[in-house]
Amino acid sequence: MPAHNEIALLESSVGDVSDGLRASGRAFELLVVENGSGDGTLALAERLAKDVPELHVHTLAQADYGHALRTGLLAATGDVVITFDVDYYDLTFLDQALALMTRGDQRADIVLASKRAVGARDERPFVRRIVTATFTLLLRVAFGLRVSDTHGMKALRRANVDRIARRCRFGTDLFDTELVLRAERAGLAIAELPVTVEERRPSRTPIWRRVPRTLVGLARLRLTLWREART
Numbered sequence: 001m002p003a004h005n006e007i008a009l010l011e012s013s014v015g016d017v018s019d020g021l022r023a024s025g026r027a028f029e030l031l032v033v034e035n036g037s038g039d040g041t042l043a044l045a046e047r048l049a050k051d052v053p054e055l056h057v058h059t060l061a062q063a064d065y066g067h068a069l070r071t072g073l074l075a076a077t078g079d080v081v082i083t084f085d086v087d088y089y090d091l092t093f094l095d096q097a098l099a100l101m102t103r104g105d106q107r108a109d110i111v112l113a114s115k116r117a118v119g120a121r122d123e124r125p126f127v128r129r130i131v132t133a134t135f136t137l138l139l140r141v142a143f144g145l146r147v148s149d150t151h152g153m154k155a156l157r158r159a160n161v162d163r164i165a166r167r168c169r170f171g172t173d174l175f176d177t178e179l180v181l182r183a184e185r186a187g188l189a190i191a192e193l194p195v196t197v198e199e200r201r202p203s204r205t206p207i208w209r210r211v212p213r214t215l216v217g218l219a220r221l222r223l224t225l226w227r228e229a230r231t
Helices: 012-026 041-051 064-077 091-101 128-142 158-167 175-184 209-231
Strands: 030-035 055-060 082-084 111-113 154-157 190-194
Touching: 012 030, 012 041, 030 041, 030 064, 041 055, 055 064, 064 082, 064 091, 064 158, 064 175, 082 158, 091 111, 091 154, 091 190, 111 175, 128 175, 128 209, 154 158, 158 175, 175 190, 175 209, 190 209
Parallel strands: 030 055, 111 190
Antiparallel strands: 082 154, 111 154
């Protein structure tokens, strides 16, 4: 669970997730990766860890969502890793994802919570929905992406995904995308579940700043994957 300037939501989110997982009877660890906060998020996370024995806190000097996700994934010790955001988590998704990861011969290595799959409901502002749709189209055209979404909640089989995460070079907005693209190319089994997304707080980065940064990042990612394919 990456956390950057999340003092308003962190306590309730940690409480909801830890209480729900305890009620399910599952053994778990909850990793909060604070990154570059200036509002007391780190101090709050460390205080919460004293009351929640399953909570472990990591901290990064710079604000970087993708680096925080990667740090948490590589630090996790469980067989399955679930990526939640402080403002976006759903224990029903966790239950459904685990079912897909444990069924017979068609077990998924990764389960994506898709905002774009049939049956999903995206309640975010119109501009953000358009940006997501355009981003997904670019990934399909430029990278051959086969799934309908790359950002948001995920369930990952750690043994199969760890080596791929270690190869990822991009952070910020693109770690999720690079991880999914590399997983597809490595032949991992990826399943999708439609979800409902509602905005609990405004995006940390304005769209007008995020779009050009992401486009430049996608061009660099395309070049990186192309070079790797030629070696």
